[in-house]
Structure formats: structure tokens, C-alpha cells
Amino acid sequence: MELVEDKFYLIDKPATWTSFDIVKKMKFAGxxxxxxxxxxxxxxxxxxxIVCTGKYTKKIEYFQSLPKIYEGILVLGKTTPSIDLETEFDSEEYPINHISKDLMESVxxxxxxxxxxVPPIYSAIKQDGKRLFVHARKGVQESELEIKTRNVIVYSFDIDSSNFPEIQFTIKCSKGTYIRSLVRDFGKLCGSGAYMKSLRRTHIGEYSVLSAQNIQDFDSEKYETLP
Incomplete structure (x- = not known):
């Protein structure tokens, strides 16, 4: 395979792969x-x-600054420590019969x-020299940590369909926004609880997942470049 440096690649990340797994495979392949x-x-x-190579690694901050669009499904009435299905359900269940369309729109x-x-405790943000998820996996509770808040922008939050208590949504947001935190807060503000069943990032700025390569079929000679 011919070495192609100084490019950026649009990759469709599959479930269970970490972002580091993608970079590791591409580094070996290319x-x-x-x-x-x-x-x-x-x-x-x-x-x-978006994975950058060679001189394009200097563009990482630019790509990170672009707005993102996500599509996902949240479920009301139950919670997990990670706010998704990475961890087991909490023992407590929450009321959902009072939740109306008007209430959800208000939230x-x-x-x-x-x-x-407030970022999730199961996240890669560092606190006291350790990633938050390291604290979480040691059994430290969120209430025991003073997790730093962050200012973010949610440009739009749309409910696409509802098979209650499952809610399908689309969110457009700024850099640094945690969708799991939005799901957690959505549940709390509805007077219930919520977890994220699935999440897919469809856009980063003008770049679409429809133009992305599957990592299993990665070929370094196929690439996207900045205009």
C-alpha cells in the first residue's frame, strides 16, 4: 500500500471500537x-x-471547533451510571406516566x-491527574467529585419520533457538548430518569458520515482533503 501522508480521513466508527482503536488500526495500515x-x-x-495524518494533524483543532450533529435514542424511566448501555441499569426506576409532549417541549x-x-463521570476528562472514568470504575460516586462544569451551545434539539418511553432525537451542538449529559438532564427535568440507547454522529461541520469509509475496508489511498 502506498504511503499517503498529509491527508484527513472520514471514518464511520462502528460500535464497541474506541476512537483510539481507529487511530491504532489506521496507523498500522498506513x-x-x-x-x-x-x-x-x-x-x-x-x-x-475525522482522522488526520502528517501535516494535517495541525488541523485537528480546526475540525474539533466545528459544530456536530448527532442522532440517537433515549429511554425514559431508567438510568445507568454511564448514562448509556456500557454499564448495568441502576436498581431504581422512575415515573414516566406524567410526562407529556408539552413537558418534553418545555424541557x-x-x-x-x-x-x-456537567460532563458524565464516565468520560475521558482528567481530574486530579486521572480520567474521570478511572474514578468511576473504582466506585467513586459523582457526588464525591467536584466535576468542572463547561459552557456549551445546543443549536437545536429536535424530537423526531416517539415510541414512548423511547424518544428518537437529533441534536446540533458545539464543540465539547456531551450528549449523554443532555440525556441525563432531559430525564431529570422531566421529573424522571433517562439513559441513551444509541447514538450516531452524522456530521462534523460540512462533512457527512455518508462520505465516510468503513474502518474494516480502510484504504489509505481514499481520502478527503480540505478545500
Whole structure:
């Protein structure tokens, strides 16, 4: 395989692969000296991951700054420590019969625009020199950690369909937004609980997952470049 440096690649990340797994496979397949990804996806999430090689690693910050679009399914009435299906369900269940369309629309309004967000404890953010998920896996509770809040922008939060208590949604948001935190807060503001059943990133700026390669079929001679 011919070595192709100084490019960026659109990859459709499959479920259970970490973003690091993608970079590792591509580094081996393409024999790249410099390689990195722009914007981590959770292991269970799928969709668009931009991987930069060679001189294009200097563009990582640019790609990370672009708005993102996600499609997913949240489920009301139950929670998990990770807010997705990476961990087992919590023992407590929450009421859902009081949740109406009007209530959900009111909650969405509160979660749209410039908001302050608390990242999930199951995340790669560092605190006290360790990733938050390391604390979580040692049994440390979220209430025991002073997780730093962050300011993010949710440009739109749309409910596409509802097979209650499952809610299918599309979210357009800024860099650094945790969709799992939005799901957690959506459940709480509805007077219930919620977890994320599935998540797919479809766009990063103008770049679409429809143009992405499958990692299993990775070929370093097929690539996208900046205009």
C-alpha cells in the first residue's frame, strides 16, 4: 500500500471500537508517522470520526471547533451510571406516566442555546491527574467529585419520533457538548430518569458520515482533503 501522508480521513466508527482503536488500526495500515483524531466518540457510539495524518494533524483543532450533529435514542424511566448501555441499569426506576409532549417541549427549550453542562463521570476528562472514568470504575460516586462544569451551545434539539418511553432525537451542538449529559438532564427535568440507547454522529461541520469509509475496508489511498 502506498504511503499517503498529509491527508484527513472520514471514518464511520462502528460500535464497541474506541476512537483510539481507529487511530491504532489506521496507523498500522498506513504506516503513518503522525496521526490523530478530532473529537472522541464514546465506545458504544457510531458515526463520523475525522482522522488526520502528517501535516494535517495541525488541523485537528480546526475540525474539533466545528459544530456536530448527532442522532440517537433515549429511554425514559431508567438510568445507568454511564448514562448509556456500557454499564448495568441502576436498581431504581422512575415515573414516566406524567410526562407529556408539552413537558418534553418545555424541557427541550431549557436545554437549547447556551447552557452550562456537567460532563458524565464516565468520560475521558482528567481530574486530579486521572480520567474521570478511572474514578468511576473504582466506585467513586459523582457526588464525591467536584466535576468542572463547561459552557456549551445546543443549536437545536429536535424530537423526531416517539415510541414512548423511547424518544428518537437529533441534536446540533458545539464543540465539547456531551450528549449523554443532555440525556441525563432531559430525564431529570422531566421529573424522571433517562439513559441513551444509541447514538450516531452524522456530521462534523460540512462533512457527512455518508462520505465516510468503513474502518474494516480502510484504504489509505481514499481520502478527503480540505478545500
Amino acid at each position: 504506516r503513518f508517522k503522525k496521526i490523530g483524531h478530532a473529537g472522541t466518540l464514546d465506545p458504544l457510539a457510531t458515526g463520523l470520526l 427541550i427549550t431549557k436545554l437549547t442555546g447556551e447552557i452550562i453542562q
